[in-house]
Amino acid sequence: MGYIKKMLRVIFGRTMFAVVSLVIQILVLAAAFRFLTFYLAYFYGAVTLLSALVIIYILNKEDNPSFKMSWMIPVTAVPVFGTFFYMLAELQIMERFMEKKLISRMDETESYLEQNLKVSEQLSRVSRRNANLAHYIKKYGHYPAYGNTNAQYFPSGEAMFEAMKREMAAAKRFIFLEFFIIERGEMWDCILELLEAKSREGVEVRIMYDGMGSFTLLPHNYIKVLQEKGLMAKIFSPIRPVLSSYQNNRDHRKILVVDGHTAFTGGINLADEYINRKVRFGHWKDTGIMLKGDAVTSFTMMFLQMWNISEKEPEKYDKYLRDPEYFYPLELNMEGFVIPYGDSPFDTEAVGKEIYLDIINNARQYVHIMTPYLILDYEMVKSLTFAAKRGVDVSIILPHIPDKKYAFLLAKSHYGELIRSGVKIWEYTPGFMHAKVFTSDDTKAAVGTINLDFRSLYLHFECGTYLYRNEVIREVERDYQETLSLCKRISIEDIPNDPWYERFAGRALRLFAPLM
Known part of the structure; x- marks a missing residue:
């Protein structure tokens, strides 16, 4: 009886209502596209022209190159769906x-x-x-x-x-x-x-x-x-x-x-x-x-x-x-x-990301990071790897037991490039790492809500605290070192041990990384 009640709550609950509503909207759009196939030649020509204009607009927009690429692929590969979906995303009154x-x-x-x-x-x-x-x-x-x-x-x-x-x-x-x-x-x-x-x-x-x-x-x-x-x-x-x-x-x-x-x-x-x-x-x-x-x-x-x-x-x-x-x-x-600082998705400034980059780029001795996710754009990868190449101790602690499998696969897709450049990757073996912490050179630290992923850095409202020459920074670093003792360091030899399909999935998911 309890099982039936749970099933009924799922079937008639608001989550199911939201899912069904979205599915209906998608089916209506699909039906509209099918109807337009009767006028395929005219319609396809118009969409091709529209998609070309959209691509020109995307290329000239002040935006992160990774976001541009993520949009250009569906607009080019599937012009009808990709173009109209991009327009839906851009033209938002709310x-x-x-x-x-x-x-x-x-x-x-x-x-x-x-x-x-x-x-x-x-x-x-x-x-x-x-x-x-x-x-x-x-x-x-x-x-x-x-x-x-x-x-x-x-x-x-x-x-x-x-x-x-x-x-x-x-x-x-x-x-x-x-x-x-x-x-x-x-x-x-x-x-x-x-x-x-x-x-x-x-x-x-x-x-x-x-x-x-x-x-x-x-x-x-x-x-x-x-x-x-x-x-x-x-x-x-x-x-x-x-x-x-x-x-x-x-x-x-x-x-x-x-x-x-x-x-x-x-x-x-x-x-x-x-x-x-x-x-x-x-x-x-x-x-x-x-x-x-x-x-x-x-x-x-x-x-x-x-x-x-x-x-x-x-x-x-x-x-x-x-x-x-x-x-x-x-x-x-x-x-x-x-x-203290806040970050909004409605302006052109990724304040949280710029603070992280400033810490990395100006580090002299070390940059120590705790983050649950590692979904990086080109700029962040290059900053981390260049810091390691110039002799800075760049060390990142990630979860060993992830909460999202796809995010973990994406994070692992960066392991090889980072490790080969000298970045140290650790996994928190007791479980899940949810902290969002940067500390550097015993003089700087950032503690807040911002993950190293696209959603936190670009799409969400976030906040944090930047500390400089404050006594508490030593406490942050002490916690990092104590946490490190519970972690396993990932070596370049560990990467081939993952199943080939997981490695492939991680690389393929990079196409959609800005949405994750």
Whole structure:
């Protein structure tokens, strides 16, 4: 009986509805193309001309060459389908609307994100090169560099979860949560109970989660459930069963802000596998960071910018600035510089990627990376290999037990070229590596939500924290070395041991890498 109920939930659930709706749309398009075959000569000639114009447009567009190639292949090989599919992807009203709203919200918060001249002057004296990077992040990412900020690094989801609970329990004014995934279980149930208690105390609680990330994990009416508990809640970009490319642009950020003085980010979502209460792919390795101080303002505004994309009433941003009298109780010193940053798919700047490239290209001793995925474009491959060729210790830790088989095959397709150039590839043998961490030369680190794949670098809303000459960087590197002791190094001799069809599949999947 239980099995029948589960089957009925699948058959009549919203996932099945969405799939069926998409299939119907595809069949309608296929029927339309079949109808047009009666006028094949005229139609094919018109499509050929249109596809040629589309290819010219793609070649001249300011875009990543890998994306251009991924589109030119279907447009050339299958002109009818490829051309019309590309036009469908380009002409998206919802995407333009969302972009316009986000730009408006970023303009509204600009006055709260002005660069402190004393901080920028101090950074210039310490490192002109990093001052230039800070200038780039402020101009194109809209977020300034800060001093007067404490940072605490968490080498596991379990450690960050405990700190999150502690900080939320102490909240006096507001709690903001923005996460890609929320799933009911021990972790979320505990947080939800805490949020309900704080709401009863008069603390304002706002919760936002991504429509795709939690699509199959939460009931369709869950927002109403949260609102009935006295919490402000919304879904970012709810999934709709229509053929649309804007649904590619997911909110992959993980942000918790408490009272404007404390912020968390990292790879950790609000689900039990992230704290190893549920085993999915062996032991789940993740990381995060907590900021206390001036830099939290950027995460506060980052959250409010996204929240207000769908709001009509103006936001009172001043209300959510930290109390200037707040005392930062961490024991670590507050030296160094902290630059929170966000990344949007709606501009021409891949801020997260440029920060990673800057770390790689300016490394002198080492670049150490933890990432769940390795789906690289030409520029990233060349930066990694050139760094290794000039004697920099370039070392990357990846999962040994993957969550997505196709992504793992794609990652392995890069192993040969990277290893032959001197890049060290390691696999985390206890299970799944989900951390998104760069550290270099004991002076730089980046901790955030951005994977080394096309979706994170180009298509999603992401966030992270760049650290320079901050005490916590040594903690990040220490965690890397401790994690390395649990890893297996992949040698060039290991690659031929994989089945030939897996190696072929990995190379073939590169055609579609920008979509993964």
